[in-house]
Amino acid sequence: MVDVITFGEAMAVFVPTAPGPLRHVRQFEKHVAGAEFNLAIGASRLGLEAGWISRVGRDEFGEEIVRVLRGEGVDTRHVLFSNRPTGVYFKEYSALGEPRVSYYRAGSAASELGPDDIDPGYIASAQALHVTGITPLLSESCRQATRKAMDAAHQAGVTVVLDPNIRYKLIAPDNVPAVFRPLLEDSDLVLAGEGELRAILQDEISPLERLEEAVLDLGPRLVVVKRGAEGAVARTAEERVEEGPYPVERVVDPIGAGDGFDAGFLAGWLRKWELRQCLRLGNLVGASATGVHGDHEGYPSWEDALAMLERHQDACR
Ligand code: KDG
Numbered sequence: 001m002v003d004v005i006t007f008g009e010a011m012a013v014f015v016p017t018a019p020g021p022l023r024h025v026r027q028f029e030k031h032v033a034g035a036e037f038n039l040a041i042g043a044s045r046l047g048l049e050a051g052w053i054s055r056v057g058r059d060e061f062g063e064e065i066v067r068v069l070r071g072e073g074v075d076t077r078h079v080l081f082s083n084r085p086t087g088v089y090f091k092e093y094s095a096l097g098e099p100r101v102s103y104y105r106a107g108s109a110a111s112e113l114g115p116d117d118i119d120p121g122y123i124a125s126a127q128a129l130h131v132t133g134i135t136p137l138l139s140e141s142c143r144q145a146t147r148k149a150m151d152a153a154h155q156a157g158v159t160v161v162l163d164p165n166i167r168y169k170l171i172a173p174d175n176v177p178a179v180f181r182p183l184l185e186d187s188d189l190v191l192a193g194e195g196e197l198r199a200i201l202q203d204e205i206s207p208l209e210r211l212e213e214a215v216l217d218l219g220p221r222l223v224v225v226k227r228g229a230e231g232a233v234a235r236t237a238e239e240r241v242e243e244g245p246y247p248v249e250r251v252v253d254p255i256g257a258g259d260g261f262d263a264g265f266l267a268g269w270l271r272k273w274e275l276r277q278c279l280r281l282g283n284l285v286g287a288s289a290t291g292v293h294g295d296h297e298g299y300p301s302w303e304d305a306l307a308m309l310e311r312h313q314d315a316c317r
Contacts, residue, residue, distance in 0.1 A: 002075060003270050004043050004161075005123060006130035007053035007149060008036030009110030009138060011087040011103075012061035015253075015293045019093040022102065028090070032065045033295035035132050035165050035259050040074045042263025042285055047302040048270060051075035051126070053117065053149075057086035057109040078122055082109040091255065091293075099253055103169055105138070114141035115148040123149055124156030127270055130262065131187070132163050133180055137170040150186055162187035162220075163262050164196045177202055181218070189269075190215055190223045191262050197225065208233065209240070224279070226261050228254070232283055234275040243279035246287040246312060256295030261286035263299065277309075284308055 014028040036052060043050040052074050056062030058081045065086065069076050087105030094100070105111065113135070123129055129149060136143040153160045164180050171179060180200040184190060190197075197211050198204055206214070208225065212235040215223040225233045231244040264285030268278035285299055288308075292298040300308060 001049065002051045002122075002126040003048040004040075004128045004130055004266055005051040005053065005126040006036040006039050006132075007113070007118070007145065008034055008132055008135040009087055009105065009108065009113075010034035010037035010052075010054060010056065010065045011089050011105060011108075012064070013295070014088070014090045016091065016093060019095055022090060022092050025092075029293060031294040031297070032061065032068055033256065035134055035163070036130065037065065037069070038256050038259035038296040039130055039163075039262050040069065041072045041296045042260050042299040043266060044073045045299050045301050046263060046267035046281075046285070046305060048267055049075065051078065051122070053078040053113075053122075055080045055082045055084075055109040055113050055117065057082060057084055059086055061086035061088070062109065078117070078119065080117060082112055084109040084112055087111075091253070093253075099255060101169070101255070108138075111139040111142060113138075113145050115144045118145050118148045118152065120148075120152035120155070123152040123158060126153075126158050128159040128161050128189075128266060129153040130161045130163070130266070131183070132165040133183060134165050134167055134170065136179065136183070137167065154186070159188045160186065161189045161191065161262070161266065163191045163258065164200065165258065166196050166199060173199065176200055184215065184220065185218045187220050188222070190220045191226060191265060192223070193226050193228075193258070197223075212240070224265060224282070226258060226282075226286070228257070232261070232279045234279055236275075239275065241275045241279060243276055243283060246280070246283040248287045248290055251290045253293050254290050256289040256298070257286040259295065260289040260299050264305070267302075267305075280309060280312070281305060284312065
């Protein structure tokens with residue numbers, strides 16, 4: 001039995017060793033990452049059986065992606081090698097704001113992922129299917145693969161967990177509601193940023209509580225709002241739980257924190273923890289990602305996460 005299956009694109013990531021416009025950067029560190037790939041690694045470190053479905057290039061970066069996943073104990077039996085190249089992206093740091101990303105992923109191996117690559121029997125073997133809004137934006141075949149995976153999960157009674165992960169380099173803001181609302185309607189559990197929910201529901205005005213209710217009205221039974229430095233909120237029809245952030249001394253790079261939060265939250269939720277503890281674990285794993293330049297390298301092991309959680313709870317008492 002797999003605890004969580006996810007699918008999407010992983011890429012080689014080039015991280016500048018100094019801030020400033022990329023045209024002036026001379027040196028980069030190479031990493032590999034991708035929202036769903038990060039989630040699979042985070043979940044596996046936290047003791048879940050995680051599977052990742054994708055296509056990678058028959059090239060050095062594709063080899064590295066698969067090696068990293070295998071080293072992390074992620075199930076890669078449903079990863080295919082393709083003759084197209086593995087996608088690449090670059091981070092760019094500025095002293096003044098959030099890091100930026102530049103993608104070189106059009107026509108990549110993962111953009112060829114299609115419905116035939118989704119095995120309904122495999123999806124049915126999981127407790128949860130983790131879906132992001134990135135994958136359906138990569139190509140028409142990726143959109144169909146997403147549809148098939150979600151349908152297979154519903155038919156088998158597998159919980160569909162959606163993280164919209166809206167990437168404005170892949171979609172125009174005006175198109176967000178049309179693409180993301182159906183995904184939201186078709187999910188059991190939603191893990192999203194407040195800005196993402198506002199963009200999908202086209203609601204800039206209502207208080208957060210009303211926004212959460214609007215999501216529940218669409219179908220999901222649990223919505224979790226990730227609020228970064230302000231912590232997170234979990235909301236069901238019966239309860240609303242708000243939890244403060246896990247303290248971070250210095251943010252080196254926030255990319256990967258959202259996927260880490262998802263991994264932490266799910267690691268608690270799939271173990272049937274109460275919502276407050278799931279939020280705490282999510283916040284902790286998300287915070288751990290922010291101390292390093294790579295997306296997932298900072299995620300803790302299960303033992304470390306439990307020890308950190310206990311220390312944090314003692315400090316809050
Ligand atoms: O969540 C981290 C991802 O944004 C990053 O790894 C790149 O997957 C990526 C994407 O599509 O933006």
